[in-house]
Structures are given as C-alpha cells and as structure tokens.
Amino acid sequence: MSRMVTQIISTMETQVSNGPSGTSLPNGPVISTNGATDDSKTNLIVNYLPQNMTQEEFKSLFGSIGEIESCKLVRDKITGQSLGYGFVNYVDPNDADKAINTLNGLKLQTKTIKVSYARPSSASIRDANLYVSGLPKTMTQKDMEQLFSQYGRIITSRILVDQVTAGISRGVGFIRFDKRNEAEEAIKGLNGQKPLGAAEPITVKFANNPSQKTGQALLTQLYQTAARRYTGPLHHQTQRFRLDNLLNASYGVKRFSPITIDSMTSLAGVNLTGPTGAGWCIFVYNLSPEADESVLWQLFGPFGAVTNVKVIRDFTTNKCKGFGFVTMTNYDEAAMAIASLNGYRLGDRVLQVSFKTSKQHKA
C-alpha cells in the first residue's frame, strides 16, 4: 500500500527541468567575464533523498557518474539530520547532464529522487513555497498549476492525497515559485478567491518551513525513525549501475540494536540511580568535542520536562569529553527519549543514550 501511495505521489510530482542558462561550451568549467565560475551547467540539486542516506553514500552514488568537484548533503545545523536534499557539482558539464538522465527518478527505499540543475543561489528564491488549502477535491495538480502559473514560474507543485483511499485529493497542496515575489503576488491574487466553478474559496499562504519543527513534530519524527529500525526499510532498489549492492549494504541492514521501552523498564528495577532528588538522570555518550548544552536541550526537550543538562568538558581545552547528562522529571518521557535517541545519528556520530547507572557512578 505505501508503495502504491509513493508511486501516485511521484506521478503527481512535477519534474521541472531548471535548465542551465547561457551559452554552452564543449568542456571544462565555464568562466564568465567577471571572473566568477559559472556552475549553472555542472551544479545539480538532488531532492527527495532517503532520510538515512549519508554524505558518503550520496557522494558514492553521484561519483559513479563522473568526477565530482564538490558535493554536499544538506543537514540540520543543530541535529545533523539530513534535510533530504543535497548538491553535486561536477567537473564536466557532460557528467551533470548524464547524472540527470540516469539518476533522476531513481527509487531509493520509499523515495523517488529528483535530480535537476541547481538555480544560482540567491535570497530571491528563498521562502517561495506556498501552502494551499480548500482546493476542490476534483482539482488536479495540472489544474492547480494552471491557476498559479499566471503569477510566475512554478518549480514544484503537489496535491496531498489520502493515505488510505490512495489518490483522493485532500484538498491541500504546495506550490513553489521560482521567486519569492511571485509567491507574494499569487497570495494577493488567489487567497480567498474561488477557483472557476468552485463552491468554496481557497486559502493561499506561505508554507511552514519543515526544518523548523515543533517539539511534538520532532518527537513524532524521532519516534518514527526509531520504529523504522524495528521493521526494517522497504526494499525497492533498482538494479541500475550495480549500485544495488552498495545501497543494500547501506540500507538493508540494521545498523544499531535499539532497546525497547520494555527492556528499559526491566532495566529500571535493577541498577538505576532512580528518581532521587530532581528526576531521572540520563547518560549521553559520543557527543562531539564541539557539543554544548543547547544540543542536549534541543534533543531531549521535545520528549518532556527537562530540568537540567550538562556537557562534560576537559578542564584545560574546554572541549566536550564525549559525554553529558540530562535530567528529566518524568520516567515515561525519559524512557521515550532514550528509546528514540539511543542509536540516533547526530552529525556523523551515533549516540548512545541510557539511564545513568550506579555502576558508571561508582568510585
């Protein structure tokens, strides 16, 4: 079922070719008259990457096409979590073209990746994503694009569909314009308006930024991440380029052995420090030397009441010694935080999170 939904969504997803601008040259980096390198024919943006794909796997996949000048998987600054997209800049424009032709539409786990030319980075293309609700259920993605295209160039559009009836519009969607001012004009022109023949007016506003999650949403995401480890990933790798071995090795095997809440509960009776004083003390291991208290607040705060965090630092260098402690008031919230965050990847590290035991404390 989820496969069916994925395919429907990917069918509805617009595949926009951004297309390089300017004149083509046969080979090598293109140098414009002002001396700056022109990346428009070599630099690609890759969207809809699987959440757990690493920088190394990303580079390996795109490096199979040709020599890479640089590449970057974009990650959340605080948690290090992948934001699901990245950039690849090839040395040779021909390889960029080849990557689009061969890797665009590749299915990885539950995702269908999109590979297209990156637009030149600029402030004017940011925050150009609109959230649209109240759409007639009969309105197709194409209809919606037609309605919005009078205000500017559409980069992506999507209508969300019901998960169970697979294909029935939920009446809500997204439109990303090339430029923010185009999005603003679309709000002015369409918010509160009835599309031709529609009974109700639509609402058009800027979409929430998915990387700025509420605590509840973060918890949900982490919980789902943890749950996915038990069931294992879905499997529909294509066999193209013999990358299946690489990808299966990376994705097909559980990397961590998670602990369940039940096993935590049984642990609780044995050697926990217990809720003496302020609350439940949690041991966090494998923090980076640069880790600070804010990281611990960000990680544990979504799970409930946190009364104290502490990063243990070296006395002379003031760098984190690799571990810290978090105190949480309520047992259930602490147990959920541990079950979700143990094995969690923070940047390029895998955290070990557990209740602080008396053993670790003994003199």
Add this chain to the structure above:
DNA sequence: TCTAATT
C-alpha cells in the same frame, strides 16, 4: 491545514 528545493 503542512512536504524535506538553495549550499
């Protein structure tokens, strides 16, 4: 009534 599109 909210998906991971700008380094």
